[in-house]
Amino acid sequence: MGELLNIVSIILILSGLVFFLGASIGILRFPDFYTRMHAAGKGDTLSTILIMSGMAIQVIGDFEGSSVLVAIKILAIAVLIMLTSPTSTHLLMKAGFDDGIIPVSKDKKTKINDLGGPFLKDSLSNESVAKKKTATRKRVKK
Amino acid sequence: MDFILICAGIALFLMMLPIMYRIVVGPTAIDRIVAVNVIGTKTAVLLIIIGALFHNVAMFVDFAIAYAALNFLGSLAAARYFNRTRPAYGQVPQGGRDLDG
Structure with a gap:
């Protein structure tokens, strides 16, 4: 049982790192404000949720009395970030759009x-x- | 398991470096705020990993909750500030129109 929980948490953490690698490369390489925002919003949120779930499973694997509360707190952070990260991304995107940041286009005339x-x-x-x-x-x- | 946690923490830090580059270079102000937001979220994750390494997650998880909430509040305030008062390029935007006028 402990080995299985360990393996599941390791898989979750590693997949979260893969998604964060995608977000990081996207923020570095994309040509435009809006595309960078796209990479940041999705990759960051998903990788955070995955790593937090892995850490919660890791903590709950100890089977102590207080570890259940700690796991619930970690999952609460995951839910908080799942709610707040798209909200802040949406607001920043709206701020950029109102400020007139020009999106990338082929003919560069848009x-x-x-x-x-x-x-x-x-x-x-x-x-x-x-x-x-x-x-x-x-x-x-x- | 400690080895995997250390590797995950180091990988998180190394993947923060391109985002640091975006903070330094980023052409508009909102680019920088987005990058700071991503780094703040990842710092909350990193705090949990550090807590698991020190076998003291019960203390570090509260830090992580406070950090995530303050990070959200900061990016919200920055978005409201840059929405109306100040154009992203530091001058009148190139859409051809003064937003204040």
């Missing part, structure tokens, strides 16, 4: 406004009003 623009309500409405004004001016000139 602007942030081509993707729907930043999510700021007042500036969007101002821009649409300005577009309407210029359109009506063109119509009047014609």
Whole structure:
């Protein structure tokens, strides 16, 4: 029983390290802010959950009275990170999009406004009003 | 088992080094914040591994909980700060429009 738990925890920890290797190489090598964010968000969350589960199994394998509480705490950290890491990734992505970070593209001509623009309500409405004004001016000139 | 834990800790530290590079170089400010967020999450994991090496996980797990929660709070605050007040490039963004105006 102890050997089996050991092997399972080792497999979980090693697979978590593999996923973290992917996240690390992705953060280093990807060409763009959004793609780096993609690598960071997914790989980091999954590898953290895997390593935490492995450590929880490792701790609970001792079969002491207090080790169950410690394992529950470790799993609570895993659940906390599973909830908070996508949230912070989403918020940072939204902040970057609102700041107008330009995504990578083949012809290098894509602007942030081509993707729907930043999510700021007042500036969007101002821009649409300005577009309407210029359109009506063109119509009047014609 | 201690050998595998030491190897896992060293591997975690070595894989943090490319993310450190991204913190130093990263073209925008939000790149740096994302990298700091990843390193903070991995530090919580590393604390658990250190606790297992010292046979004292019951103490280190509380540190890890506090570290993960503070890390989330810090990245949340940075995201709110960079959302409206300050463009990521440190100047008016290249989308062609001043976000404050």
